[in-house]
Amino acid sequence: MxxxxxxxxxxxxxxxxxxxxxxxxxxxxxxxxxxxxxxxxxxxxxxxxxxxxxxxxxxxxxxxxxxxxxxxxxxxxxxxxxxxxxxxxxxxxxxxVSLDDEEKERQAELPDTRCSPEQEVERKELRAAIEEGLQALSEEHRQVLVMREISGLSYAEIGAVLHLEEGTVKSRIARARLALRKFLVSSGNFSDSASSIT
CATH class of the missing domain: 1.10.1740.10 (RNA polymerase sigma factor, region 2, helix turn helix motif)
Known part of the structure; x- marks a missing residue:
């Protein structure tokens, strides 16, 4: 080609x-x-x-x-x-909510371990909760989070796409992650003591 x-x-x-x-x-x-x-x-x-x-x-x-x-x-x-x-x-x-398990698997970046049916159910519930959380974010926050965490774009690439300074991209992603984390905690799908979702 x-x-x-x-x-x-x-x-x-x-x-x-x-x-x-x-x-x-x-x-x-x-x-x-x-x-x-x-x-x-x-x-x-x-x-x-x-x-x-x-x-x-x-x-x-x-x-x-x-x-x-x-x-x-x-x-x-x-x-x-x-x-x-x-x-x-x-x-x-x-x-x-999309039921595309393969894409959600990548989005949530869950480890590929042999797990029990109960763990598999928990993983699916978490993926659904993350998907729901993404939809609850503002368009701007969802946009940068999708580009960074799902599409794997660098901060510089996101900045180029959105015509933003790299520092602005980083702070917007940080706020988006925080907003998603708050959504997951408030919906009971994520513990305050847990580490980063990404």
Whole structure:
């Protein structure tokens, strides 16, 4: 397969096959971002498509200052924030919890140990609680936490996506973690004495 730079160059000249290859290489991580931001598979699929549509429309302006993936994250993240703000105005935010165990496993970063059925139930309950907690966060806090803990972006990459200073990213993530921790403690799913959730 062609390397990313040549695919981008071809896509910028209108090559739809090259753009489709770029889409295919990034669709999983973009969908994961939109799913964690919205908590709803249908909304996530629609917003992923919107992000790729916006990428196709704007690819001629892509300068390569950041990686293509970072640029896509910015488009997808902006689409999610716009969507969530509209939903908030309608007071109809979806609180659907994804049952995608594999992704939740990664999100919660639980150790892969042989465990009893009781421990497995506890792990599933914790993953569901974390998912619910993410949906309870503000859009800005959810956004940085998803990018850092689930997508694995560095502070610098998150800063590039959101046009924020690295220090601002770090403090926002710290506040987001604290808010999620408070949610988990108050819902009885996490003990005050336990260590970090991430």
């Amino acid at each position: 062609d390397d990313e730079k040549s695919l981008i160059a071809r896509a910028q000249k209108g090559d739809q096959e090259a753009f489709a290859a770029l889409m295919e290489a990034n669709q999983g991580r973009i969908y994961n971002l939109t799913l964690r931001m919205t908590g709803n598979p249908e909304d996530a699929a629609e917003l992923s498509q919107e992000a790729f549509f916006n990428a196709w429309r704007g690819i001629s302006k892509f300068q390569g200052d950041s990686s293509f993936a970072t640029w896509l994250y910015r488009l997808a993240s902006n689409a999610c924030i716009d969507f969530l703000r509209k939903e908030k105005r309608r007071k109809n935010i979806s609180m659907t």
